[in-house]
Amino acid sequence: MFLVENVRKVYRIRERGSWFSRQWKEVEAVSGLSFAMRPGSIVGLLGVNGAGKTTTIKMCCTLLEPTSGSITVDGYDAVRCDRQVKALVNMIAGGERMLYWRLTGRENLQYFGSLYGLSGSRLAERVDTLLDLVELREAADTPVERYSKGMKQRLQIARGLINDPKYLFLDEPTLGLDAPIARQLRRQVKQLAAEQGKAILLTSHYIHEVEELCDEVYIIDKGRLVAHDTPERLTRSFCRETTLRVTIPVLPDALQRDLRQLAERHRGTWDVAETDQQAWELTLRSEADLTAPLLSLLAAHQSPVLRLVTEQPSLEDVILQMAERRSA
Amino acid sequence: MFQVAKATFLRNTLVMLRAYPWSFVIGHILAGVYTVLFAYFAYTHVFAGQLDDRFVRYAGSADYLSYVILGGAFYSFAVSTLMNVSRSLITELREGTLEAMLLTPSSRKGYFLGNVTQQLMRTLFEFSVILLVGRLFGLNLAGADVWSAAAVWLLSTGAFFCQALVLGSVMLRFRDTYITQNTLFVLMAFLSGVTYPTAYLPEWLQPLSQLLPLTPALEAFRHSAILGQPLSASAPQLMHMAILSAVYVAVGAVGIRRMEKRVLESIFG
Numbered sequence: 001m002f003l004v005e006n007v008r009k010v011y012r013i014r015e016r017g018s019w020f021s022r023q024w025k026e027v028e029a030v031s032g033l034s035f036a037m038r039p040g041s042i043v044g045l046l047g048v049n050g051a052g053k054t055t056t057i058k059m060c061c062t063l064l065e066p067t068s069g070s071i072t073v074d075g076y077d078a079v080r081c082d083r084q085v086k087a088l089v090n091m092i093a094g095g096e097r098m099l100y101w102r103l104t105g106r107e108n109l110q111y112f113g114s115l116y117g118l119s120g121s122r123l124a125e126r127v128d129t130l131l132d133l134v135e136l137r138e139a140a141d142t143p144v145e146r147y148s149k150g151m152k153q154r155l156q157i158a159r160g161l162i163n164d165p166k167y168l169f170l171d172e173p174t175l176g177l178d179a180p181i182a183r184q185l186r187r188q189v190k191q192l193a194a195e196q197g198k199a200i201l202l203t204s205h206y207i208h209e210v211e212e213l214c215d216e217v218y219i220i221d222k223g224r225l226v227a228h229d230t231p232e233r234l235t236r237s238f239c240r241e242t243t244l245r246v247t248i249p250v251l252p253d254a255l256q257r258d259l260r261q262l263a264e265r266h267r268g269t270w271d272v273a274e275t276d277q278q279a280w281e282l283t284l285r286s287e288a289d290l291t292a293p294l295l296s297l298l299a300a301h302q303s304p305v306l307r308l309v310t311e312q313p314s315l316e317d318v319i320l321q322m323a324e325r326r327s328a
Numbered sequence: 329m330f331q332v333a334k335a336t337f338l339r340n341t342l343v344m345l346r347a348y349p350w351s352f353v354i355g356h357i358l359a360g361v362y363t364v365l366f367a368y369f370a371y372t373h374v375f376a377g378q379l380d381d382r383f384v385r386y387a388g389s390a391d392y393l394s395y396v397i398l399g400g401a402f403y404s405f406a407v408s409t410l411m412n413v414s415r416s417l418i419t420e421l422r423e424g425t426l427e428a429m430l431l432t433p434s435s436r437k438g439y440f441l442g443n444v445t446q447q448l449m450r451t452l453f454e455f456s457v458i459l460l461v462g463r464l465f466g467l468n469l470a471g472a473d474v475w476s477a478a479a480v481w482l483l484s485t486g487a488f489f490c491q492a493l494v495l496g497s498v499m500l501r502f503r504d505t506y507i508t509q510n511t512l513f514v515l516m517a518f519l520s521g522v523t524y525p526t527a528y529l530p531e532w533l534q535p536l537s538q539l540l541p542l543t544p545a546l547e548a549f550r551h552s553a554i555l556g557q558p559l560s561a562s563a564p565q566l567m568h569m570a571i572l573s574a575v576y577v578a579v580g581a582v583g584i585r586r587m588e589k590r591v592l593e594s595i596f597g
Contacts, residue, residue, distance in 0.1 A: 011593060061431055063592050086433035097424030102347045103339065114335030115434035143346070159428065 002037035002060070002167050002199060007069035009055050009223070029055040031223040032069070037167060037199040042189065044214035044231070045203045046319060052223035053203040057169045060201065061091045073167065087116065089167045092160035094175025096152045101145040105136050105155050108144060109162055116163040130158035133188070150181035157188065168192065170202045174209060182209070189213055207316040219319070235317070241268070244284045244294060247307035251280040255301045259284070262293055279306055329438035336442025344446070352411070353450055356404050360458035363400030367523055368393065368465040386525035387550070393466035394554050399522040401458040402549055405451050405481075406488050406542045407513050412447035413440060413492035414509065417584065418499045421591060430588060444489045455481075471556035479559055480548045483569060487541035490573040493580020500587035516542050541576070544568035 009030040015023045030052040037043050045053050058064040060071060062082045071078035073085045100108055109127040113119075118126055131137045134154035144152060153173070160168060170189065174182040186209060192198045204210055210217060211231045219227040219234070227234055251272065259282060263270040268286025275281050284290050291310060298305055371377065371392055384390050416439075420426040429439070459467060499508050519526065519533065520542035526534055537543045548562035548569070559566070 058592070063427060063430060065589070083433040086431060089431075091427075091431060093427075098428035100339065100343070100425060101423070102343045107339070107342060111335055111339045112428065112432065114331055115429065115432035117331065117433075119331060163432075 001072075001074065003070075003072045004033060004035050004056075004060065005070050005072070007033045007056075007059060007066045007071060009052070009059060009064065010067045029223050030059070030066075030220075033220065033223065033225055034069075035218050035225070035228070037201055039166065039199050040193050040197045041215045042193045042200045042202060042213050044210040044217040045201055045220065046207070046210060046217055047220040048319065050222075051220045053220065054171060055223075056220070057091060057171050057201065057203065060167075061089050061169055062086055063091075087163060088165060089169065090160045090163055090165040091169040091171065092156050092173050094153070094172035094177075096149060098156060098159065099144050099152060102143060104141045104143050105131065105147070105151075105158075106140040108155060109158055112159050113162045118162070126162065126164075130161055133161070134158045150177055153177055153181070153185065157185065161192075166198060168198050168200045170200060170204075172204055173202070174204065174206060182206075186213060207319060241285045241287055241317075242289060243311040244282075244290055245307070245309040245311065246282045246284075246294065246298070246305060247275065247279050248282065248298065248303050248305060249279050250303065251282075252301070255297075255303060258297055258301070259294075262290065262297060266290060266293075329435040329441065332434045332438030333441035333445065336439050337446045340443060340446040341449075344450070353454060356408050356451075356454045357457050359407070360400045360404035360454070361461050363403065363523065364397050364458065364462050364465055367396035367400070371396070382527070383525070386527040389550075389554050391468060391554060394468045395550065396523050397459070397462035397465065397467040398550055398553055399546060401455050401462060402484075402546050403517060403520070403522045403542065404458055405455045406484070406516065406545070408451040408454055409444070409447060409485060409488040410492045410495055410512070411509060412450070413444050413489055414496035414499055415505055416440070416443045417496055417588070418503070418505060421500070421503075426591070430592070436584065440489070440493070444485065444492075448485060451485075469553055472553045473556045473558055476552035476557070476559040476562075477549060480545065480552055480562065480566075483566060484541070484545035484549070487545060487569045487573045487576075490576035490580060491541050493584055494576050497580060497583030497587045500584070500591055503591075516540055519543070521546050538568070539572070541569055541572045544572070 007030055008028065011027045011029055013025045013027055015025050033052070033056060035043070045056060047053050055064060059066050060078070062078050062085050065079055071085075073088050076084040076088075078085045100111065103111065106127060109130060110123060113123045113126060128137075131140050134157050136151060136154055136158065139147065139151060144155065147155065157173070160170075173189070174185055177185065189200060189202070190213060193200050202210065202213060214231060216229065217227075217231050217234055218225060256272070259270055259272075262268075263284055263286065266286045266288045268284055268288070268290065270285075271283040273281050273283075284294060291308075295305070295308075379390065379392055383392065387395055389395065417426065420429055459469075495509065495512060499505050502508060515536075516522070519529065519537040520540050521537070522542075526537045526543060529537060544565035548565035551557040551562045551565070552559070555561075
């Protein structure tokens with residue numbers, strides 16, 4: 001069991017001062033955060049930039065020490081028993097760092113495996129298994145500097161699994177990857193949790209990724225936990241509005257007036273924008289389903305409908321709402 | 329620890345064979361060779377082979393060319409060891425692999441041991457080339473106690489390694505390699521008796537020279553290589569090196585650990 005209890009992280013940042021004076025500012029990146037991870041579950045950690053996601057992950061991986069609070073991994077304290085905890089966790093970050101570019105994929109895994117105490121046939125078998133898992137067997141003996149971005153990311157996944165961690169932290173793992181490769185990675189992440197029972201914590205800016213993968217989501221803002229639930233329940237509780245988008249060729253004043261009245265009657269909002277194709281896109285947001293009244297209204301005005309889309313609220317809307325509240 | 333050392337040794341060897349900046353090796357050899365050439369021309373053409381009386385008293389020998397050539401070679405060896413070990417962590421930071429390394433429960437001692445043993449191959453090569461060139465310009469090792477000299481050379485590696493830990497933590501602190509290392513190297517060349525005995529230095533500077541492991545290391549090496557003395561004759565210098573090593577390794581170990589934390593905090597803070 002991975003337990004984060006009332007964890008706080010304060011950075012001391014040096015501010016510009018004169019040559020002879022030092023001024024320090026304290027910035028609280030994480031404030032009283034608590035959560036748990038269970039084997040076989042995928043947990044999402046969401047928040048806007050600067051919410052404290054990366055700091056949280058680094059503390060969970062023992063790279064940073066919490067200012068207060070505790071992180072306990074299978075009974076080991078992450079600060080006092082960091083070596084034991086390091087053996088149980090690993091982290092995979094997006095981007096092309098955390099690999100030795102002049103070594104081949106195989107040599108990278110062999111080196112990192114050695115740092116985790118693996119050797120001999122056990123190490124060789126583990127490396128081969130991981131190369132097969134991330135489909136890099138054919139490129140295993142090619143220097144990493146000749147790998148594509150997707151190949152480097154897959155090798156990162158193999159590196160993150162080299163110690164067979166019980167708890168895996170994924171920080172923007174699909175950042176900048178092409179859609180097919182990102183999909184393949186998501187499939188692998190699901191398999192790791194479902195088939196190997198790993199507990200995974202994921203942060204991602206691609207909200208659909210979190211919705212697809214995560215069993216539960218923690219949303220943090222300015223280092224504080226603001227919500228925790230399944231993606232579906234979070235979405236329903238934060239965003240009840242359904243969005244209707246209709247494209248029409250003409251927008252007479254009378255129709256505009258009636259649309260405004262329709263939105264006001266249902267305590268909704270409406271918006272209009274001209275499209276590139278010299279048409280108008282109307283957007284209506286309301287907790288009520290306005291599809292039928294809207295279509296009736298358009299029919300009454302004899303307005304043809306070029307396109308009609310109904311959008312259910314998503315986790316992205318939850319984050320956007322939070323960001324709007326934050327900046328308000 | 330030894331498994332980590334072996335893995336790091338292997339990794340560095342592979343990187344060196346594939347993409348090592350050989351300009352570093354050539355640069356170290358050239359620095360040593362230039363010291364030899366400069367001393368040779370100054371000694372033979374400017375001073376016409378004349379030394380003042382104090383040199384024999386301070387150095388224990390009148391063979392200035394052997395004195396300065398060994399000084400140049402040993403200085404180059406010290407610089408290589410210091411550079412290769414102290415830059416290892418900051419290179420990991422710059423190449424983006426520091427986090428991946430710090431995520432592992434590996435021994436930091438093993439990591440540095442792997443670095444230092446791998447770079448011994450390079451420094452031995454550089455040292456040998458400088459000595460070969462030095463032979464052409466008057467290096468005389470006819471009376472050398474080779475085993476004793478080799479033992480001093482190895483012990484000095486340990487002392488430079490300990491000093492490199494402190495240098496490495498200073499580099500991590502300031503995220504700088506160039507100014508930090510070159511300031512130290514200039515001080516070493518000036519204060520450690522590379523081209524002249526430290527007794528020539530102003531009295532107020534002499535205690536500073538005793539803080540640098542290169543000073544006793546060079547004295548002990550010259551005792552064995554020029555005067556042919558056994559290791560026991562250099563006991564005070566070896567003791568001096570041992571004390572400096574103990575201090576440097578204690579400061580360096582704490583410094584590296586603190587700086588690792590500081591660097592990680594500054595990356596995310």
